[in-house]
Amino acid sequence: MLNCPNCSSKKIIKNGIDTLKNAAKIQKYKFKDCGRRFNQRTGTPMYRLRHSPKTVALAMKIRSEGNGLRATGRILGKSHATIIGWEKHLEKTAEK
Structure with a gap:
């Protein structure tokens, strides 16, 4: 509870x-x-993100495999700025 x-x-x-x-x-x-x-x-890392958790997780997986920001954005149909925002947000929540 x-x-x-x-x-x-x-x-x-x-x-x-x-x-x-x-x-x-x-x-x-x-x-x-x-x-x-x-x-x-x-209270979760997905707090205040407007995209599905699956999309964000997939983006982080693609980035961890060595793809660049723009390539990841093209694969997912998102802006590279969106990918950067997700990374910064997840980094902040990991620090807490």
């Missing part, structure tokens, strides 16, 4: 669904006592 960092409550209710660009659905939740909201990705 998850405790709220604000009020230490354990009362959680479902609070809608977000739909990503790839039509994937992410469940949103809310703490009943204080109203703080979160989703199923909160």
Whole structure:
């Protein structure tokens, strides 16, 4: 069970669904006592990324095999700047 960092409550209710660009659905939740909201990705490396976890993981796998940023972007149909953003985000979450 998850405790709220604000009020230490354990009362959680479902609070809608977000739909990503790839039509994937992410469940949103809310703490009943204080109203703080979160989703199923909160606290994970995928938090605040708008693409599917499979796409991001595939990009990191392609990069780890020695492909460049632009080549990875061409393979996945994404901008090289997007790939850079994913790498920076994942690096930050790994440091925590």
